[in-house]
Amino acid sequence: MSSTPVIDVEGLNVKYGDFHAVKDLSFQVRRGEFYALLGTNGAGKTSTLETVEGHRAATSGTVRVFGQNPRDRRAVRPRTGIMLQESGFSPDLTVRESIRLIGRLTRRTDRVERLLDLVGLTHKADTRVSQLSGGEKRRLDFATAVYGTPELIFLDEPTTGLDIQSRDDLWDAVDRLREGGSTVVLTTHYLEEAQQRADRIGLMHQGAFHQEGTVAELTGTLPATVRFSLPPSAPTLPLPATREGDGTFLIETPGLQQDLRTLLNWAQDHAVELRGLQAGPTRLDDVFRSIGSE
Numbered sequence: 001m002s003s004t005p006v007i008d009v010e011g012l013n014v015k016y017g018d019f020h021a022v023k024d025l026s027f028q029v030r031r032g033e034f035y036a037l038l039g040t041n042g043a044g045k046t047s048t049l050e051t052v053e054g055h056r057a058a059t060s061g062t063v064r065v066f067g068q069n070p071r072d073r074r075a076v077r078p079r080t081g082i083m084l085q086e087s088g089f090s091p092d093l094t095v096r097e098s099i100r101l102i103g104r105l106t107r108r109t110d111r112v113e114r115l116l117d118l119v120g121l122t123h124k125a126d127t128r129v130s131q132l133s134g135g136e137k138r139r140l141d142f143a144t145a146v147y148g149t150p151e152l153i154f155l156d157e158p159t160t161g162l163d164i165q166s167r168d169d170l171w172d173a174v175d176r177l178r179e180g181g182s183t184v185v186l187t188t189h190y191l192e193e194a195q196q197r198a199d200r201i202g203l204m205h206q207g208a209f210h211q212e213g214t215v216a217e218l219t220g221t222l223p224a225t226v227r228f229s230l231p232p233s234a235p236t237l238p239l240p241a242t243r244e245g246d247g248t249f250l251i252e253t254p255g256l257q258q259d260l261r262t263l264l265n266w267a268q269d270h271a272v273e274l275r276g277l278q279a280g281p282t283r284l285d286d287v288f289r290s291i292g293s294e
């Protein structure tokens with residue numbers, strides 16, 4: 001197995017005139033990895049991805065995809081599937097024609113019927129793109145991105161506008177591609193989708209990585225939380241807690257399991273009801289909120 005990363009970005013800068021959108025960014029994506037590029041609005045994700053996809057030239061820095069310059073479309077495009085935020089389909093083509101056309105451009109081989117079935121558009125095969133709903137267009141985007149089972153797939157906000165069943169179907173299809181060894185790069189504002197699936201996350205803010213690592217590494221930087229209310233007669237708590245505006249007690253802890261056990265034992269020993277008890281590990285949402293509050 002080759003140890004060359006599928007994506008290798010070194011000191012990438014993207015400038016729009018005087019505006020410095022991506023600042024000295026470096027990261028690698030390994031073969032078979034599911035990498036999520038996340039961030040606040042305007043963080044520079046699209047600028048970064050467009051450069052890696054070969055749609056935009058870097059102002060400076062090196063970008064390699066399969067060891068090649070992604071601007072060399074002939075070397076990289078046949079091995080890459082891209083699901084952009086905005087699809088570029090001709091509204092007059094039918095669904096079947098659109099898949100066939102994109103397929104030809106990738107120079108991979110596949111069966112159009114397989115893709116129609118994969119995204120549940122068999123009954124719309126002869127419908128013009130202009131007559132599809134937003135969610136159906138998104139599914140067509142996905143079908144063209146995975147035409148011919150590419151080695152590397154970019155998914156830019158893939159589930160926006162999809163109903164829950166279509167989301168589940170899309171992620172099932174992505175799971176199957178990964179089982180076959182495909183590398184996946186995702187951007188999304190649905191953080192739970194990244195939290196559930198990504199091997200690693202690059203979290204961008206103002207053109208640079210705020211953090212990069214596994215979900216556990218990112219969420220491990222913040223404490224988990226326990227929330228509950230107490231009756232007025234309750235004895236002193238066994239752990240330090242703060243009182244929120246509505247009277248709820250909040251315990252923030254790096255050791256959720258141990259502290260929850262202490263709290264539950266205390267409640268049982270004193271016959272105290274912990275009303276509205278909620279306990280949970282840190283979520284990516286909390287990591288994002290912590291950026292906003294810095």
Ligand SMILES: Nc1ncnc2c1ncn2[C@@H]1O[C@H](COP(=O)(O)OP(=O)(O)OP(=O)(O)O)[C@@H](O)[C@H]1O
Nearest residue numbers: 016019020021039040041042043044045046047048
């Ligand atoms: N063509 C352009 N000309 C000038 N500035 C641009 C251009 N494209 C993007 N920018 C600016 O560069 C910054 C990064 O934009 P980019 O689209 O890469 O961010 P993003 O992380 O994808 O944001 P979002 O999550 O909001 O889609 C933003 O401040 C944006 O306004």
